Amino acid sequence: MTIEVLICTINKGIVRVLDNLIPQRENVKYIVSYQYTDERYLELVPKALVERKDVFFTKQKGKGLSKNRNFALSLAKGDVIIFADDDARFSEEGFNVVEQTFELHPELDVAFFQASTYTGRPLKKYPTEEFDYANRPEEMEISALEMACRRKSIQGKLLFDERFGLGEECLTCGEQDIWLIEAERMGLKMRYFPKKIVETSTLLKQRMIYVDAGVQRSFGAIAYFRYGFRAYVYCLNFAFKAARTGMCHFFPMFAQMIRGIRFVRTNSDLK
Template identity: 55%
Template structure:
């Protein structure tokens, strides 16, 4: 069994990629998908990347994390693939844990694992026991870096919605929720496992729902993607309840939710 680690990086982040990779092993290959917005950033690419036989580097002029992930997935050829950011750290047990999971779960399409901060604190309130997933978990939002996919089952059947995510100007998060909606509709066999496979410094953008307009627009857009016209009422209810709890001011919060809905209607 083999795995492609899809490392997505932008501009200055490329200098950290060396820290992501573990010592070479025959069943692990790293695909570095590097987006840059100015050619001067190309000078930052570590020479060590070209010296490792287990690394393939692709360079793209542009930005947008969802687009970067899609570009990286298209290059994968291994039996499994997983996503990593340029601030991701793997453990010594990461790949053995993944391989053993898929060897035991022969019909599994996508596995979800745990992530923690560098200090060992779990990133989210994960379930204690393994469980099948037929929808987004109720207690937390899955992240791309927590999942491992069987390539033949997933590649070419699902992509990240490039209207969402870091690097976009309007809908700055929410790509994982949209991805999960599409994965459920595609009928993938998905399962969560209570094993930590990586550490990260990633800030959970969704946690800024009450202070960030881009996150608020993204939430409105997600509601529309999931519920269609009912998104207007759900946005009203959410904004009203949030304002009553003094988490936000109703008018700007509700307006940003509606802006997300309008954007989705415009780009359908």
């Protein structure tokens, strides 16, 4: 079984990639998809990274994390793919976990795992029991770097919505939420496993819902994608409860959520 890590990075982030790769392993390959907004950033690409035999390096001028992931996915050839950012640090043990999981579960399309900081602190409070995604706790959040996918189950069938994610002006996160909603609607077999596969320095942007307007807009857009017109009531209740507990001011938060709903309604097609 081959594993392919799709590493998406932009501008100065390229300098971090090489240090996070493990020594070459026969069944592990990397696609490094590099976005740059100015030609001067090309000078930062480490020669040692491009010359590694287990790395396929590609570059495109532009920005947008979802665009980058979709492009990298179109190039993938491995049996199992993992989505990663430039600060994701994998290990032999992590790759073993992914490989063994998909070998033991041939029916599986998508597996969810755990991540930690570089110091070993869990990225979030993870459930301790294994379960199908359909039976997940309501409050459970999934990040793209915690996912591993059987390539044939998603390539050419499921993309990240390019209206969402880092690099977009309006909806600055939530691309994995939309991806998961679509995956569930497609009937993909998805399961969570309480095992760590990766370390990262990434701050979970969704947790900035009370202070970040882009996250609030994304929240409204995701709610509309999931609930349709009921999203207005859902966002109203969320903003009211948040304001009542002193986490935010009601009107600014609710206004941003409504803006997100309007954006996704008037820009209905995935770019």
